[in-house]
Amino acid sequence: MRRAVIVATLCALVVPAQAFAHATLERTSPGFQQRVSVSPGTVTLRFDQYIEPLPHAVRLYSTRRELSVPEIRIKGRELAARLPRLRAGGYTVRWHALSGDGHVVSGVFTFGVRAPAPQPTQAFGASGPTRTEDVVRWLYFLSLALLVGGLGFRLLVARRPLPNRFFAITGFGAFATLNVGVAAFLLRAEDALQLPFGRLLYGDLSPMTRTRFGAVFIAMTLGFAAVAALVFLAWLSDRDVFLWPAFLLGLGFVSGLSLSGHSAADAGSSWKSELADWAHLSAACLWIGGLVQLAFVVWPLLPDARRTTFLAFSRLATVCVGVLLLAGVYLAILRLPDVSDLWSTGYGRILLVKSALVALAFAWGGLHKLRAVPAVARDSAVPRLRASIAGESMVGMIVLLVAAFLVNAKPPA
Amino acid sequence: MQPPAEHVHWLFATGFLLLGLCLVAEAVVGTEVWRRRAWRAYLWPGLAFGLGVLMWPVMTFFTNSTLHMLAHGAWAEVLMGAGAVELALVRGKLQSPAWRLMMAAAFAVSGLAFLVHEQNTWFFQRSSFLHHLLGWTLLVAAVFPLVRSVRPRSHVAAAGFALTFVVIAVFLYCDRDVAPVFGHLSPLAGPPHR
Numbered sequence: 001m002r003r004a005v006i007v008a009t010l011c012a013l014v015v016p017a018q019a020f021a022h023a024t025l026e027r028t029s030p031g032f033q034q035r036v037s038v039s040p041g042t043v044t045l046r047f048d049q050y051i052e053p054l055p056h057a058v059r060l061y062s063t064r065r066e067l068s069v070p071e072i073r074i075k076g077r078e079l080a081a082r083l084p085r086l087r088a089g090g091y092t093v094r095w096h097a098l099s100g101d102g103h104v105v106s107g108v109f110t111f112g113v114r115a116p117a118p119q120p121t122q123a124f125g126a127s128g129p130t131r132t133e134d135v136v137r138w139l140y141f142l143s144l145a146l147l148v149g150g151l152g153f154r155l156l157v158a159r160r161p162l163p164n165r166f167f168a169i170t171g172f173g174a175f176a177t178l179n180v181g182v183a184a185f186l187l188r189a190e191d192a193l194q195l196p197f198g199r200l201l202y203g204d205l206s207p208m209t210r211t212r213f214g215a216v217f218i219a220m221t222l223g224f225a226a227v228a229a230l231v232f233l234a235w236l237s238d239r240d241v242f243l244w245p246a247f248l249l250g251l252g253f254v255s256g257l258s259l260s261g262h263s264a265a266d267a268g269s270s271w272k273s274e275l276a277d278w279a280h281l282s283a284a285c286l287w288i289g290g291l292v293q294l295a296f297v298v299w300p301l302l303p304d305a306r307r308t309t310f311l312a313f314s315r316l317a318t319v320c321v322g323v324l325l326l327a328g329v330y331l332a333i334l335r336l337p338d339v340s341d342l343w344s345t346g347y348g349r350i351l352l353v354k355s356a357l358v359a360l361a362f363a364w365g366g367l368h369k370l371r372a373v374p375a376v377a378r379d380s381a382v383p384r385l386r387a388s389i390a391g392e393s394m395v396g397m398i399v400l401l402v403a404a405f406l407v408n409a410k411p412p413a
Numbered sequence: 414m415q416p417p418a419e420h421v422h423w424l425f426a427t428g429f430l431l432l433g434l435c436l437v438a439e440a441v442v443g444t445e446v447w448r449r450r451a452w453r454a455y456l457w458p459g460l461a462f463g464l465g466v467l468m469w470p471v472m473t474f475f476t477n478s479t480l481h482m483l484a485h486g487a488w489a490e491v492l493m494g495a496g497a498v499e500l501a502l503v504r505g506k507l508q509s510p511a512w513r514l515m516m517a518a519a520f521a522v523s524g525l526a527f528l529v530h531e532q533n534t535w536f537f538q539r540s541s542f543l544h545h546l547l548g549w550t551l552l553v554a555a556v557f558p559l560v561r562s563v564r565p566r567s568h569v570a571a572a573g574f575a576l577t578f579v580v581i582a583v584f585l586y587c588d589r590d591v592a593p594v595f596g597h598l599s600p601l602a603g604p605p606h607r
Contacts, residue, residue, distance in 0.1 A: 232462075
């Protein structure tokens with residue numbers, strides 16, 4: 001009986017629900033990203049509360065320019081705009097209204113007339129990823145490397161309890177993954193909504209969650225919240241049983257970036273490109289995250305484990321480098337069918353820079369493999385090896401920065 | 414499909430009520446008696462941690478405004494963090510009583526999130542009134558975990574800390590405009606919508 005009550009209470013708590021004070025858009029006609037066969041006579045937005053009119057409450061845009069909206073009226077909870085006759089194509093609707101609680105609520109949605117509707121992230125006025133988003137994407141990669149790479153190192157390489165610093169680094173990675181993910185989502189939403197910061201606070205983000213990017217944001221946030229909880233439980237209970245699901249979940253949810261990026265959305269993408277992208281990113285995370293653990297946990301805190309972990313990591317790194325190369329070359333061929341694209345397009349030029357840095361990192365790793373591994377295997381001292389490992393990890397992090405620019409760049413059609 | 418707003422408040426209110434009742438029981442019988450069964454020591458910190466984890470779905474699924482999304486994210490993080498620290502203190506993973514300041518910080522951050530995300534005046538509508546009340550209650554009640562961190566045996570601090578969760582639960586149960594009898598306090602807020 002007691003167990004039943006506990007289970008029932010936990011089940012009740014699991015079900016989330018809505019919590020808002022100001023007017024919330026309940027539905028629109030045409031619907032979000034709906035494709036309609038004839039030009040709609042009106043655009044209608046239905047809210048859950050009464051709203052007040054504002055000038056230019058509904059603005060309509062084709063893919064090229066703003067179109068005039070002859071009449072806008074508000075009746076109770078409904079905002080309606082009469083539309084001119086629309087040609088075939090994609091359209092963007094930007095709306096704002098004074099909520100009953102005095103706040104200006106705003107939003108955007110798209111629809112298509114005898115054509116596919118554009119994604120909200122490609123709504124009229126959206127300019128695409130900015131430099132800030134490139135940096136946020138880089139921080140996302142770094143966080144994933146610290147988290148997933150750290151867990152991989154602990155389970156596949158060290159295979160023994162590590163000092164608390166291991167949990168501090170992976171825990172920070174989990175915390176950063178969650179927060180950087182939210183920042184990335186809000187930056188995309190800001191670009192789609194085209195609102196100043198004050199009004200973005202009351203911007204309706206729900207159309208964004210209906211995109212592939214939004215769905216991935218939801219899945220990754222929930223997944224990495226679970227990973228964070230599992231890592232914490234592993235530290236608290238000193239049990240490896242929580243680490244394996246944390247690692248596998250983390251590795252699985254890394255695929256979110258592959259399922260919402262070029263490998264999933266661009267022409268020529270398929271399950272093979274998605275798989276290659278996931279393998280590429282996972283291998284990079286394991287490699288760079290492992291180097292960080294080796295340089296900042298094992299070397300300074302576990303001198304007796306240096307030899308075994310260095311040799312074991314060397315084997316894992318070889319596999320990671322192989323996967324990185326194979327997947328990277330496949331993706332490069334897929335996205336740049338002509339060799340001349342490498343120097344004639346912006347995407348190609350970034351790829352060249354990335355390749356040069358990757359070559360430097362591989363050369364550095366190769367030096368470790370050829371010179372340091374035999375010496376360590378003989379128990380000979382290798383001067384400044386820790387600094388060298390830290391240096392290799394820094395190069396890997398710079399590669400991730402260039403990769404962030406590459407991911408946000410548009411490959412040639 | 415999303416369930417109505419009041420349900421999430423009631424569900425989290427239930428969680429906080431359970432948490433508060435555990436703390437009230439511990440304050441009444443004393444920590445030594447309460448911890449005669451070892452699992453009881455983990456009960457309320459575990460509940461706080463679990464409620465923090467459960468706040469993430471609320472943040473991700475209800476994105477009708479940026480401000481609410483950020484507020485729910487802040488509550489998720491401080492609940493998880495404060496619960497995690499208390500669990501670690503019980504387990505002996507953390508030793509310094511200064512770690513208890515995390516709970517005081519969680520109260521302060523939660524209170525600020527309530528006040529920042531509610532930009533209407535106290536008497537605009539019932540939810541505004543309760544958001545202000547929740548925010549200020551949490552900010553003022555942050556003194557209890559603060560005192561607990563320096564005087565762990567203080568009965569006043571323990572009782573105040575426990576009752577804060579019960580009060581928060583009651584406020585959350587009352588927070589939504591559902592029944593016409595409660596209505597809006599200001600005509601500017603329009604007629605009750607549910």
